[in-house]
Amino acid sequence: MGKAESPARWIAAELNGSALTLQVIGLQGEVLGEASERHVVSSASLEAALLRLAESWLGTATVPVLLAGAPGQWWEQELRAVPCTPLPASGLARLTASDPRLAIYPVPGLRQARPVDLMQGDETRIAGALALWPQFDGVICLPGAETRWAHVSAGEVVSFQTSISGALMGWVTGDPAYRGSFARHAEGDGFEIAVSETLSRPERVAARLYSLHAEAVLGAPSAAAGARLKGYILGMELAGARPYWLGQEVVLIGDAALCGDYARALALQGVQTRVLEAKACSLAGLSTLVPQILR
Amino acid sequence: MGKAESPARWIAAELNGSALTLQVIGLQGEVLGEASERHVVSSASLEAALLRLAESWLGTATVPVLLAGAPGQWWEQELRAVPCTPLPASGLARLTASDPRLAIYPVPGLRQARPVDLMQGDETRIAGALALWPQFDGVICLPGAETRWAHVSAGEVVSFQTSISGALMGWVTGDPAYRGSFARHAEGDGFEIAVSETLSRPERVAARLYSLHAEAVLGAPSAAAGARLKGYILGMELAGARPYWLGQEVVLIGDAALCGDYARALALQGVQTRVLEAKACSLAGLSTLVPQILR
Incomplete structure (x- = not known):
């Protein structure tokens, strides 16, 4: 019942160090709920944690997840070189997640050539x-x-x-x-x-x-x-x-x-x-x- | 037998962080042996560790131990203020150790008033x-x-x-x-x-x-x-x-x-x-x- 009345439209996720936080966003752009988990240290543990934290808001439809802060290296994702806009205007790639209820889109970080630096x-x-x-x-x-x-x-x-x-x-x-x-x-x-x-x-x-x-x-x-x-x-x-x-x-x-x-x-x-x-x-x-x- | 033939004359001990090291010195000034132990974090654990490490060289006589690097605060020992000789010319005080086979003399460290600094x-x-x-x-x-x-x-x-x-x-x-x-x-x-x-x-x-x-x-x-x-x-x-x-x-x-x-x-x-x-x-x-x- 609850799920049918307040389905998640999309999920904002961020990995900060090894701490994963989620904000579940509803049809009107409202925040339906938040959740977090520590000790997320690999792409596999990240996908499992996302599913675990999001599960109570999931129905049968696929919910997109925008995931910031995860090391691009986990999926061989290219970082974007500055100068550039902070976020890409197009080209977000969907991960082949193990569970069909989530469509995970990692957000690429930024890199700088000189001095060498990175931002995720x-x-x-x-x-x-x-x-x-x-x-x-x-x-x-x-x-x-x-x-x-x-x-x-x-x-x-x-x-x-x-x-x-x-x-x-x-x-x-x-x-x-x-x-x-x-x-x-x-x-x-x-x-x-x-x-x-x-x-x-x-x-x-x-x-x-x-x-x-x-x-x-x-x-x-x-x-x-x-x-x-x-x-x-x-x-x-x-x-x-x-x-x-x-x-x-x-x-x-x-x-x-x-x-x-x-x-x-x-x-x-x-x-x-x-x-x-x-x-x-x-x-x-x-x-x-x-x-x-x-x- | 071994003990009687090579008794310890004195023991050089040092606490470095929480690591205690011992050099056991014989009658001719020769180093009879060395031993060390980690995780020594209080005056009680220090005295117990000294006894444990020295035990195989101890006989019935009391052996003096010169102990450097231990926090003076453990025994309310005053640090010496620079400028001064690195070690005191007199006045070393013996700890009231629990075991009569050891006579422990903590070596006082140095302090500086400005900039505030200390050395132990x-x-x-x-x-x-x-x-x-x-x-x-x-x-x-x-x-x-x-x-x-x-x-x-x-x-x-x-x-x-x-x-x-x-x-x-x-x-x-x-x-x-x-x-x-x-x-x-x-x-x-x-x-x-x-x-x-x-x-x-x-x-x-x-x-x-x-x-x-x-x-x-x-x-x-x-x-x-x-x-x-x-x-x-x-x-x-x-x-x-x-x-x-x-x-x-x-x-x-x-x-x-x-x-x-x-x-x-x-x-x-x-x-x-x-x-x-x-x-x-x-x-x-x-x-x-x-x-x-x-x-």
Whole structure:
């Protein structure tokens, strides 16, 4: 009954690292439901997980799935070379899925020749930002375990840069040797000073991180250790991405708290920012592809 | 029988992270044996591990143990503030060990007020280098998961700097998202160029690491990815420690392969190096304390 009354029209899926998330979209474009699963690490486990998560919304008809963020290598899918639009205007290929109720269309990521770089997933959020704001020309920053900076102009991604500074945050706070030294969510003073220190002397970041740890071991008050840790790592990120944000207005897309940190750090450099909601951008971006797969 | 013929005179012990190593020293100063154990993470587990590892060399007499590298906090032991000699001239305190066959003397580490830093273990190797080379005046670098640079003058540690760049190497090559991209022991070309690139633009290291990963994902030949990874991280280390090595001759103490990498990178900057063997330095350093505990 429920199924007959609210059939899925299409499914927006994204693999982020090994985490798969689904938004099931109804006939009126409404979100019928969401689901997610971790530890998806191969094309076979991905297809099985998609079916498992979508099953309660499936009837007898075939439902198309737009799948972002999966490694193109799993299906020998070519990445698209920048400069280009974030998403392809045509040519999406359907996977030969094992179950006839799903028609899976992987969304190709982007590649850059020099410096060598790649993007698998963030292109949908950039497309979403452009769908929400068609005249946008400037810089989009997508913070996360990998942070991406993209120059967008005339509807195309012109160039981009990815760094692992978000992953570094996770490694430092996850290592048994150091994690006790940082109150992860501390919001005390020190963030701004730490950003400035690393922006002006980025080469000292590895020693500053140890010094923070030493303060904790020596019992010095370090209520703001977490804030300073964030500041040091974000300062290094900003130092490395200076050609992207200098003299620009920056659109941030990602986790609200993380985007807030970036906004504060960029404001210190006189850079204005706007924050867009990541999931809304993903859905808006994938929605632009629907006409290619549904007639 | 064996015990009676070769009794232990003293034991040199060191905790490095959570790994405990022992060298059992005989009446003539000869090394009777070695033993090691992992996962030593508290004062209680340390005392139990010492007894377990030493047991086959123990008779009825009490054997003194010089223990380096254990967190002073475990016994509320004060660290010594630089500038000072690497090891104390007197005042070693005996732990109240649970077993009367061992007399455990923890060796205090060093602390620095500004920038805040600490050293727990490397001070014995510095003392050993000075014992082997009493007139030494200059810079000692001790590479490892934590790399320490120390200014040594007139027999004292004047200042030092610790960084986590060795730990960063471990995190990058151990993370499931990246480890496939780096042939850890690759010795191809690219090391020297990577060192130079990061020395001149240290703020770009987080993006360069991702770019290396992207090359691997995109199937570009990356036989030297491991060598370049090492070069990028070592370049950042050298950039942050420039005040220590610039215009100096540097003594390296540590793992032979790692010291070889540092020597190559420093040679590119016109810096001469000499390598001393870490275990020999530890033993030589702890040996200078033996007159304080054995009469």
